[in-house]
Amino acid sequence: MGYKRHPKKRNVDPSSREMMYNKSRESILKKAAELCNFDNTDVGLLMFSPTGELTSYANKGRVEDMFLRYIEQRDDSDGPLENEEFLCQGLKHLKFEAEMMERMDRVEALESRLNELNRLKYIAEEKMRFYKPDASKIHSEAEAHYHQQFLTNALRKIEKLKAKLLEEEASPPNRTCDGASTSSGVGSS
Structure with a gap:
């Protein structure tokens, strides 16, 4: 007696659909991480929620890098890839944007830390003013x-x-x- 799978029906309620997506997303991300760890596999994953929110996962680097590697490794016997040049340019652009966003986040974090240190310096200077x-x-x-x-x-x-x-x-x-x-x-x- 084996495991019998029951087909799932599409949920009509948007909030339940989003909740079900969130549960499934976590499960799929966990399975992707397990696949990477146990089988030494490169995994790239893109998912869009019912509301259009993007979830991406890549165990090595970025998803864009994995797609670019796929395009570079394809041979002509796989058949034509429509708009290959457009896809490559788009992926390179996305990769560049992601790198810029990471840098901007780092700069914002450093600015925030600098502001905190300046605030602490001001407080220390105020305290020192009383001694001298x-x-x-x-x-x-x-x-x-x-x-x-x-x-x-x-x-x-x-x-x-x-x-x-x-x-x-x-x-x-x-x-x-x-x-x-x-x-x-x-x-x-």
Whole structure:
């Protein structure tokens, strides 16, 4: 008793048809990837959804490269290929467009990263301005007070840290039961 295939009927509802296409598309792409991995086969695949959305898959390079390779490897005994030159030009144009789109995406990603780095640099410069305020850029009493308070707080933190370090240097190391000394100095855990 073997597997019996039931013919599928065309679905009339556009949303169900799109949903069915999406499920089938994933299955077909998975099978194409398996074929490439297990059988060391070059696979190129083009699919159009019911709404006209293109899905392409190529395990090596681009689909356009695979079609160009097919055209180059054909011999005349396969029969004539209609509009072969037009097809080659179109594929080369598509390949060029895809490469340009990839480059544009990379440039946009780099620009976005540059903008983020510039934003972080600006924030860091603003923070550094408080440690080394330029008196000529302080234009109000409130700004002057804010800078003074920031520096006063920083000095207090430094004085506390200095007192703690001096205290640790002055205190003798603790002795353990086995006679080894332990220190509670900076860097010990």
